[in-house]
Amino acid sequence: MLKSFRNLALGLIAATGLAASAARADDQVRIGLLCDVTGPVANFVPPMLDAAKLVVAQVNAQGGILGGKQLVTVVADTQGAPQTAVDAANKLVNAEHVPIVVGPLLSGTVLASAQSVIVPAGVVQISPSATTPVLTTLKDRDWVFRVVPSDAYQGPVLARLLIDKGFKRVALTYANDDYAVGIAGTFRTAYKKLGGVLTADLQHDEKKKTFRTELATLAKNKPQALVLIAFAGASGVTMVKEALEGGFFTQFVGTDSLRDKILIEQVGEQNLKGIFFTSPSSPPGTPSMEAFETAYSAAYQTTKDKLFIQQVYDATFLAALAIQKAGSLDRAKIRAALRQISGPGGDVIKPGDWKKAIDLIAAGKKIDYQGASGDCNFDKNGDVAGVIGHFVIEEGSFKEVGLVTP
Amino acid sequence: MDTGTILYLISLATMAGLYAILTLGLDLQWGFAGLFNAGVAGFFAIGAYATSILTTPGSEDRLGGFDLPIPLGLGAGVLLSAGLGYAVARICLRLKSDYLAIATIGIAEILRLILRNEAWMTGGNRGIAGIPRPFEDMDQPWGELCFLLVVAGFVVLLYVGIERAWHSPWGRVMRAIRENEEAAEAAGKDVIAFRTHVFTLGAAVMGLAGGLMAHYLKFIGPDATEPILTTFLAWVMLIAGGSGNNRGAILGAALIWIIWSGTELLTQRLPSDWQTRSSYIRVFLIGLLLQIVLQRFSRGLLPEKPPRPGGGKPG
Numbered sequence: 001m002l003k004s005f006r007n008l009a010l011g012l013i014a015a016t017g018l019a020a021s022a023a024r025a026d027d028q029v030r031i032g033l034l035c036d037v038t039g040p041v042a043n044f045v046p047p048m049l050d051a052a053k054l055v056v057a058q059v060n061a062q063g064g065i066l067g068g069k070q071l072v073t074v075v076a077d078t079q080g081a082p083q084t085a086v087d088a089a090n091k092l093v094n095a096e097h098v099p100i101v102v103g104p105l106l107s108g109t110v111l112a113s114a115q116s117v118i119v120p121a122g123v124v125q126i127s128p129s130a131t132t133p134v135l136t137t138l139k140d141r142d143w144v145f146r147v148v149p150s151d152a153y154q155g156p157v158l159a160r161l162l163i164d165k166g167f168k169r170v171a172l173t174y175a176n177d178d179y180a181v182g183i184a185g186t187f188r189t190a191y192k193k194l195g196g197v198l199t200a201d202l203q204h205d206e207k208k209k210t211f212r213t214e215l216a217t218l219a220k221n222k223p224q225a226l227v228l229i230a231f232a233g234a235s236g237v238t239m240v241k242e243a244l245e246g247g248f249f250t251q252f253v254g255t256d257s258l259r260d261k262i263l264i265e266q267v268g269e270q271n272l273k274g275i276f277f278t279s280p281s282s283p284p285g286t287p288s289m290e291a292f293e294t295a296y297s298a299a300y301q302t303t304k305d306k307l308f309i310q311q312v313y314d315a316t317f318l319a320a321l322a323i324q325k326a327g328s329l330d331r332a333k334i335r336a337a338l339r340q341i342s343g344p345g346g347d348v349i350k351p352g353d354w355k356k357a358i359d360l361i362a363a364g365k366k367i368d369y370q371g372a373s374g375d376c377n378f379d380k381n382g383d384v385a386g387v388i389g390h391f392v393i394e395e396g397s398f399k400e401v402g403l404v405t406p
Numbered sequence: 407m408d409t410g411t412i413l414y415l416i417s418l419a420t421m422a423g424l425y426a427i428l429t430l431g432l433d434l435q436w437g438f439a440g441l442f443n444a445g446v447a448g449f450f451a452i453g454a455y456a457t458s459i460l461t462t463p464g465s466e467d468r469l470g471g472f473d474l475p476i477p478l479g480l481g482a483g484v485l486l487s488a489g490l491g492y493a494v495a496r497i498c499l500r501l502k503s504d505y506l507a508i509a510t511i512g513i514a515e516i517l518r519l520i521l522r523n524e525a526w527m528t529g530g531n532r533g534i535a536g537i538p539r540p541f542e543d544m545d546q547p548w549g550e551l552c553f554l555l556v557v558a559g560f561v562v563l564l565y566v567g568i569e570r571a572w573h574s575p576w577g578r579v580m581r582a583i584r585e586n587e588e589a590a591e592a593a594g595k596d597v598i599a600f601r602t603h604v605f606t607l608g609a610a611v612m613g614l615a616g617g618l619m620a621h622y623l624k625f626i627g628p629d630a631t632e633p634i635l636t637t638f639l640a641w642v643m644l645i646a647g648g649s650g651n652n653r654g655a656i657l658g659a660a661l662i663w664i665i666w667s668g669t670e671l672l673t674q675r676l677p678s679d680w681q682t683r684s685s686y687i688r689v690f691l692i693g694l695l696l697q698i699v700l701q702r703f704s705r706g707l708l709p710e711k712p713p714r715p716g717g718g719k720p721g
Contacts (some may be wrong), residue, residue, distance in 0.1 A: 086417070087418075115536070
């Protein structure tokens with residue numbers, strides 16, 4: 001028994017060592033795809049890997065990368081948990097030596113892999129879908145990026161819209177859930193910075209049946225409006241109703257959580273004059289989005305009901321562009337290059353424009369990648385701006401009247 | 407070997423060491439005393455969350471953080487975990503073995519749901535980020551190596567401590583109770599008290615594993631305390647290594663973690679058309695290898711060797 005154990009152990013160690021130091025072909029450039037392939041979001045992953053494959057196919061069909069080398073991706077599976085995410089990131093960054101990592105998808109696996117492995121190693125990481133506000137303030141020494149806006153992005157946008165419309169004194173109330181607390185926090189900071197005054201700032205328990213006491217407190221000191229960050233179905237509609245009945249407020253402002261059909265149905269459009277909302281919106285049919293739709297549908301039938309494929313595509317394409325721009329696999333050069341190729345400013349590159357991009361880079365021109373999911377312009381925290389719309393109620397339904405930027 | 411490969415091997419050894427601590431905790435409870443604890447995840451989570459809340463810088467999204475030194479956080483995690491172990495032991499140890507298993511599963515699940523839902527305290531689904539790791543300011547790979555040494559130090563310390571306990575009169579009583587409860591009781595031993603001791607000790611060790619893991623990952627969230635990566639894995643490691651044998655527990659942890667992690671290096675060599683499938687092939691490979699290990703070494707790689715009376719050499 002001992003002998004067979006020794007054989008087993010030796011075999012395993014040899015296999016691991018062999019695999020870890022397997023020869024890497026010099027005619028390939030490898031991008032790490034750190035992905036939650038198995039685990040809680042397993043269902044969403046295959047179409048996303050298709051999106052990454054589409055980038056690989058386009059790059060290799062249009063002249064390859066770094067002077068004709070083949071682009072390939074190496075997938076590592078986080079299994080959806082922090083322990084295994086750290087392990088998988090270690091394999092990509094240290095055993096496989098990838099110069100840049102795309103992924104993972106979940107906020108938890110991103111935070112663990114970034115803090116524990118990827119940032120200390122000094123490798124660029126681009127998450128396609130982690131929306132946690134924690135990533136914005138993470139001490140990542142500028143190695144972590146994402147192509148999806150933070151949950152908290154709506155706060156500053158809401159603040160800007162209020163100031164632009166002349167609301168300088170408002171009362172703020174928000175529900176006690178993750179979403180509302182997050183948006184309220186960033187709204188508060190941004191609004192005060194823009195010179196607004198919060199006459200009241202109150203968190204409420206969304207499960208309460210009545211809010212008359214809270215509303216009486218909120219209505220003190222004559223605010224111009226009530227900013228209500230809560231789900232219509234939870235405390236939102238009740239608060240609006242009671243505020244109208246008690247004569248506390250007539251002017252309301254909300255976010256996407258309040259922008260719900262039941263608000264109009266239960267309160268009535270005639271009682272909601274002047275109300276407006278901010279809400280995430282899709283970019284109007286941009287040429288970039290159409291280019292992606294066409295290419296993806298041609299290769300994989302349809303883009304319908306597939307989540308975050310645009311973001312995965314953009315993250316992978318940006319990674320390839322950054323390597324090309326850096327001209328080498330040097331990790332620090334790739335980080336500098338990522339900001340240079342994502343804009344703003346320069347010749348516009350759409351999804352699939354690989355040949356055009358390498359020619360422009362070769363000619364020393366500045367390029368600006370406009371992605372399928374948005375413009376992919378990173379701010380100083382490595383975040384992208386979301387597309388947030390300004391909505392009002394018209395003829396019994398919600399209508400988008402414009403886009404807002406903070 | 408280049409730095410990258412060394413870093414990967416260090417991470418492999420660190421994770422194996424962390425799981426070895428967890429497995430040693432389980433070995434105390436199951437290998438020594440025959441107490442079936444199916445709620446390893448709960449004790450692991452208490453240790454992890456306690457030290458995370460205590461050692462992180464302040465945050466308005468949750469309780470704390472209190473920015474305390476890491477040893478203090480780890481110590482508090484161990485104490486809390488031991489306290490929970492004591493409470494569970496007091497409530498459940500009168501139950502017969504299979505009922506104890508059910509009770510511990512229940513308690514671990516309740517804890518996990520509390521940690522997931524009481525966001526004011528734990529950050530809920532967002533978890534806790536920015537947990538400090540000792541030596542993280544040092545250059546690679548020295549910081550990683552120092553952390554590995556700390557983990558290895560704990561493993562050695564626990565191994566020596568538990569071995570001594572195993573050979574002491576206390577350890578003999580434990581084995582007596584495990585093999586024949588009535589006989590031990592007839593010999594005048596307070597079975598419940600002995601069991602409470604060992605269960606509490608085991609829980610404390612599991613809390614330590616959780617705490618160290620949180621500092622290593624620098625992030626803790628509800629997904630990190632899923633039973634598959636805590637309870638299930640610790641059990642597989644213990645059974646594969648050989649329950650009742652501390653060296654076996656450590657060896658089992660190392661072997662199973664190498665299988666868990668190393669298989670991916672093999673499946674990554676598959677052609678890229680197999681990208682999605684390769685991750686599932688790996689999960690299949692893990693299962694297959696576990697089967698082989700458990701089938702071939704049904705008593706564990708290093709089976710238990712109880713010391714002979716009169717001071718025979720330990721197994």
